[in-house]
Amino acid sequence: MSVNARRLLVLFASLFVVSIAAGDIRISHAYYTEGGDISEGIDLQNVDYANQVSIYQDSLFASADASLSDVGKKGIFSSRIMAHGEGSTFGSQLNAEVEKEFNYGQSLATGFRASDYITIDHSLSDGSTNARYFTNGGSVDEDVVVDSVEYVNSAKIVTNALQGSATADLLDGLGHLADNIVVRSVDGPFGTSLTTDAETTIHAEKSFNTGLGTAPKTDVTYAFEQGASTAEYYNQHASVLEWIETDSSRYQATINNAADKLRSSGQGTVTQDEYSDFTQMIQMRHSGVNCITNAWLETGYDAYGNRPDEPVQYIWNTLVNSDESTANDLIVIQAVNGNRDIDFAIEGKADGLSDNVAGPSHLTPLGYGDNPKMLYMYYEITR
Amino acid sequence: MVQLGGIGILRSSAISLFILIIILSSSCEAKVGYNIYVDMDGTQWGRSQTTQVMTFTADSDCSGKGNSSKYVNMPGFGGVGLKENTYTKEGRMANKNIVNLTAKFNWIYINEEYDAGPLNNTTVEDDFVDLPTTQPQEHYYVEINESLPIMLRYEDDTAYVGEGIYSRNNYKSDEDSICTNYYATNLSKAVRYAGVYSNAIVRVNIAPGQVDEREMKNSATAFRVLSISDKYSRLGYRSSDRLSDEVYIGSFKIDRTISRRSRFNLTSLEFGLGCCAGDTLFVKEPYCWDIECIFDAHNPASYIKM
Numbered sequence: 001m002s003v004n005a006r007r008l009l010v011l012f013a014s015l016f017v018v019s020i021a022a023g024d025i026r027i028s029h030a031y032y033t034e035g036g037d038i039s040e041g042i043d044l045q046n047v048d049y050a051n052q053v054s055i056y057q058d059s060l061f062a063s064a065d066a067s068l069s070d071v072g073k074k075g076i077f078s079s080r081i082m083a084h085g086e087g088s089t090f091g092s093q094l095n096a097e098v099e100k101e102f103n104y105g106q107s108l109a110t111g112f113r114a115s116d117y118i119t120i121d122h123s124l125s126d127g128s129t130n131a132r133y134f135t136n137g138g139s140v141d142e143d144v145v146v147d148s149v150e151y152v153n154s155a156k157i158v159t160n161a162l163q164g165s166a167t168a169d170l171l172d173g174l175g176h177l178a179d180n181i182v183v184r185s186v187d188g189p190f191g192t193s194l195t196t197d198a199e200t201t202i203h204a205e206k207s208f209n210t211g212l213g214t215a216p217k218t219d220v221t222y223a224f225e226q227g228a229s230t231a232e233y234y235n236q237h238a239s240v241l242e243w244i245e246t247d248s249s250r251y252q253a254t255i256n257n258a259a260d261k262l263r264s265s266g267q268g269t270v271t272q273d274e275y276s277d278f279t280q281m282i283q284m285r286h287s288g289v290n291c292i293t294n295a296w297l298e299t300g301y302d303a304y305g306n307r308p309d310e311p312v313q314y315i316w317n318t319l320v321n322s323d324e325s326t327a328n329d330l331i332v333i334q335a336v337n338g339n340r341d342i343d344f345a346i347e348g349k350a351d352g353l354s355d356n357v358a359g360p361s362h363l364t365p366l367g368y369g370d371n372p373k374m375l376y377m378y379y380e381i382t383r
Numbered sequence: 384m385v386q387l388g389g390i391g392i393l394r395s396s397a398i399s400l401f402i403l404i405i406i407l408s409s410s411c412e413a414k415v416g417y418n419i420y421v422d423m424d425g426t427q428w429g430r431s432q433t434t435q436v437m438t439f440t441a442d443s444d445c446s447g448k449g450n451s452s453k454y455v456n457m458p459g460f461g462g463v464g465l466k467e468n469t470y471t472k473e474g475r476m477a478n479k480n481i482v483n484l485t486a487k488f489n490w491i492y493i494n495e496e497y498d499a500g501p502l503n504n505t506t507v508e509d510d511f512v513d514l515p516t517t518q519p520q521e522h523y524y525v526e527i528n529e530s531l532p533i534m535l536r537y538e539d540d541t542a543y544v545g546e547g548i549y550s551r552n553n554y555k556s557d558e559d560s561i562c563t564n565y566y567a568t569n570l571s572k573a574v575r576y577a578g579v580y581s582n583a584i585v586r587v588n589i590a591p592g593q594v595d596e597r598e599m600k601n602s603a604t605a606f607r608v609l610s611i612s613d614k615y616s617r618l619g620y621r622s623s624d625r626l627s628d629e630v631y632i633g634s635f636k637i638d639r640t641i642s643r644r645s646r647f648n649l650t651s652l653e654f655g656l657g658c659c660a661g662d663t664l665f666v667k668e669p670y671c672w673d674i675e676c677i678f679d680a681h682n683p684a685s686y687i688k689m
Contacts, residue, residue: 069499
């Protein structure tokens with residue numbers, strides 16, 4: 001057993017001990033077959049549960065599902081699975097605290113004549129989950145908190161690799177999404193943390209994979225409107241903190257993260273009404289060098305001194321690109337069409353990198369009726 | 384000296400120390416089976432059934448003079464197993480022993496459901512009093528359908544004369560546990576044992592403070608011991624809530640037969656769809672279920688029809 005796998009086992013065992021106290025009912029399973037075995041612990045409170053198992057001499061299969069029993073009252077669900085197959089150790093853990101909705105599905109198999117796998121699907125719209133999936137050579141940790149956001153997650157562990165995906169969508173009112181994912185692989189850890197509070201749109205998609213024989217990565221795409229968002233993403237070479245606030249405007253971004261490469265691109269559009277504005281702060285740290293960029297945009301007045309309620313579009317692009325030796329950070333604000341003043345500016349600074357910084361540190365407001373103009377701030381760090 | 388069945392006359396070939404150890408445990412072969420444990424608000428229930436698919440035969444014949452030690456442990460075969468611990472001081476001994484184990488595995492199906500029920504007892508307004516409404520209670524239900532045929536047969540004939548022999552045996556089959564314990568300077572003992580476990584359906588309902596378990600199974604235990612001992616003899620039997628414990632101090636001859644048989648006719652529906660067809664539902668052969676079948680009264684040494 002590798003050192004990583006041993007660490008995973010130790011961590012899993014400690015999580016097991018911590019989480020064992022919570023349920024009205026506690027169920028423990030152990031299934032054995034030739035070529036594999038699976039141990040499972042479940043704690044339930046206000047959650048209905050069903051489980052079907054078939055064990056044969058050289059294979060075993062099990063499937064389970066669970067759902068909130070008394071909707072509107074707090075439910076607790078905790079599942080811990082540890083499996084040993086032919087040359088693989090893998091497992092999962094899911095802790096959930098929910099109140100309005102919770103659905104859980106699980107299937108697993110092992111044995112000499114069966115593929116080793118665990119699939120876990122779960123969804124919730126109000127509450128929090130802590131999920132952990134691990135196998136030889138990699139693991140994924142997810143912490144999710146949602147309020148009025150439908151979160152649907154699907155993960156699959158097959159022998160020495162694991163992969164998964166999730167979506168999040170605003171249901172109604174003011175929604176909250178906090179999604180933190182940490183991926184560990186033999187090349188090192190990396191992760192993405194996203195927190196969004198918005199009342200018109202929240203949509204996020206996430207995918208991840210790690211393990212032996214894979215190219216470990218996580219991709220997160222998110223969009224929101226009428227709200228604020230904080231995104232942090234990092235690997236062992238660089239880290240980025242993005243903070244964005246929009247009013248009557250929309251921002252969407254994609255973050256591609258891996259152990260040796262980190263990239264994000266985002267685009268904002270201001271299309272709504274006279275109160276639209278947009279503020280962004282990006283702080284990038286690469287190999288010990290800090291680059292901080294602040295940018296903001298506010299809908300201006302028309303020629304008559306009013307803030308007209310007419311569509312106007314400004315495009316806001318960000319790009320962060322980092323690998324082992326080089327990092328680039330670029331923010332571009334472009335006024336595509338408008339019939340009024342806007343006030344937008346970028347300023348930034350970087351530690352000891354003045355020669356590599358391009359772009360103005362401050363811009364004057366764009367005048368009424370001017371042609372589309374663009375501001376940008378650009379950093380390049382080379383090691 | 385008493386001669387029993389296949390016991391031969393003591394021979395004079397001398398050995399200073401004879402040690403026999405037989406241990407069959409889960410580390411030898413892959414384990415197949417399950418464990419379930421449930422704790423509902425302090426109401427606990429659990430069940431474990433594991434086996435190893437294998438056949439095992441040990442046939443030994445030993446005689447001589449000197450000291451000896453013998454340890455046999457065969458646990459964990461679907462609840463069928465045995466344990467023997469014998470040692471002798473200086474003396475003459477003859478021992479013939481046969482162990483035969485056949486363990487197969489067909490299937491285990493587990494279906495379990497947990498209904499959390501209401502979190503709190505709710506009440507409805509009445510003119511005078513609050514009456515609790517009828518609500519489904521929190522409960523857990525599991526049905527286990529298992530078929531893991533196991534048969535263990537054991538035959539042991541021992542004759543000893545000398546400074547002392549200590550022999551302690553335990554035979555376990557499903558819910559039955561039989562033990563014998565001897566200390567003697569002159570002992571003749573013949574043991575025949577067969578433990579059989581075929582299949583079962585177990586249904587368990589658990590509610591807070593309440594466990595209702597029903598087990599429908601096909602299993603059997605057959606045991607016979609014929610012994611003459613001059614010092615100390617003990618025979619114990621425990622099965623569910625049935626218990627007997629006998630101690631004899633002095634010279635006694637014991638001939639005791641114990642048998643138990645549980646049989647339940649499982650329908651094809653109870654075995655699940657597609658698992659079996661027609662008459663092959665049961666593992667009828669080579670197992671036999673009657674004591675007359677298991678023991679041949681005229682020749683205990685060939686007591687099991689296979």
